[in-house]
Amino acid sequence: MDWALKFNREHVRAGTQDALTGQPLRCPECGAAVYHKRGTIRRPHFAHFSGNSNRACELYDPGNSLSNVGSWATASSASSASIYSVGGPVLVWRDNEPFSASLKLRLPAFNEGYASILTVTSELGRRRFQGSELLKPAFASVKLQVPPARFETSPRDPATEFRVNEAIDSFKFRGNFFRATAEGGILEKPCVPLELGETYFLLTQKQVEAPPESFKVLDFRNSLSWFAYRIQLRNDVNTRANDVRDLKQYLGRDILLPRPKVRISWPPPFQFDLDGVPIFDSATPQIYVRSTTGVPSFLIAECTAKLASAVGMNLYRLDFTEKSNSCAIWVPGGTIQEARFENCAVITPGAVLLIDEDGSSAPLISGSSFAPKSIEDKIVGIKVPAERMWKNIRIDGSRINPLPSGSILTVPGGFDSVDAGSFGNFFRVSLETTKNLEKERFQKYETLVVNSIGKSAWKALLVIRSKGQLIQWSLRYNGQFLLPIMLDVISTEVDCGIS
Secondary structure, X not given: OOEEEOOOOOEEEOOOHHHHOOOOEEOOOOOOEEEEEOOOOOOOEEEEOOOOOOHHHHOOOHHHHHHOOOOHHHHHOOOOOOOOOOOOOEEEEEOOOOHHHOEEEEEOOOOOOOOOEEEEEEXXXXXXXXXHHOOOOEEEEOOOOOOOOEEEEEOOOHHHHHHHHHHHHOOOOOOEEEEEOOOEEEEOOOOOOEEOOOEEEEEEOOOOOOOOOOEEEEEEEEEOOEEEEEEEEOOOOOOHHHHHXXXXXXXXXXXXXXXXXXXXXXXXXXXXXXXXXXXXXOOOOEEEXXXXXXXXXXXXXXXXXXXXXXXXXXEEEEEEEXXXXXXXXXXXXXXXXXXXXXXXXXXOOOOOEEEEOOOOEXXXXXXXXXXXXXXXXXXXXEEOOOHHHHHHOEEOOEXXXXXXXXXXXXXXXXXXEEEOHHHOEEEOOOHHHHHHHHHHHHHHHHHHHHHHHOHHHHHHHOOOOOHHHHHHHHHHOOOHHHHHHHHHHHHHHHHOOOO
């Protein structure tokens, strides 16, 4: 095969410099992953990872792109979105949802100005999407049946119709494997091999019977004639050869050994999209990426970014100066990680304020059990961001009765303690009591770290002095889940004047 397609829909010819960059490539005819081959006998060419190909793939020529409406080459027109599954049309399985609403069709993103109207029709109803508004992927619930839906465009766009209907038609009565994401999975085409060590959702009308040991069923549920399994393919270096043989025979599908992986390690995403793609705020200045092998590559459309030097432990940092709606990160011959960027403005509630005799105020410290040092005089008032909070606030251990009519409450003679729940606590205590409280808090975090990831991790934590060191510490000891707590601890200690 002489031609392949890059992420940005540009054609690549075998034997050229573009074919040697190691970036992921796709067959322009069937959309399957391909790789570049060259040797001393055969001329340079592209081959399918799966080993599958057909005459149309081998004879593809971009000069004949419009002669074959069913070709992926027609997707290279300016009106169409990325041909690859990153942001392209796929079927998405949503776990832990009712079967009638579990299957969703992801529509591709389009360039601004796309004129067609997209219509998705299934037994769940009809949805129309204005193409000019689809600057990011959109989702439509479809019926759990074969085929799940019908797709049309108006004015007609044969290339887009082919791509979306191809995703719809890839759903069969049996053998639908969805590669697991955050809360579900993305349907793999029948020609795409499965991978040892990966987790999948299997959606089928044939119940799994007598699977091999390498086929582990993690969860199962069913509705009417459909069975949904969450399964994992064993990855044991001692049994790989036998596992590949047994799984290939049992599933009737090609099986691959584990590929190189790339993952976004920091910051945590604001949320996950319906297809499991992490969403970050548009103001995110940088992301940290962990690669299991080599320096990762990046595709960022309409975006300016640079890959900084390696941070260490296969960790790389990508610095953004400008961002578009999405980016793709991959390692040659390995997995691909997509990220999306949106304006994730969060409404931050105002603080509960304590008011002293001079009229000055200071906020409660969330999670602290001692008074802010900025307030040393008698506390005579309290201000809340919303009046409905009064019923949950305790002053000197008692409910407020009657409830104030405004946002400020003044207490003649002052008070010694306030309990505002997650907004913070205040206790007027002696210096000795404060030290004891701090000691108890310190011991609590020590117990948490030691029980979670070990005593050596706690010892290493004691010398942490910056956020960057804390991130590396969490990666070294597999304690990423403790990062939000530890960052809050550091911030609280600084607020309280504790070094």
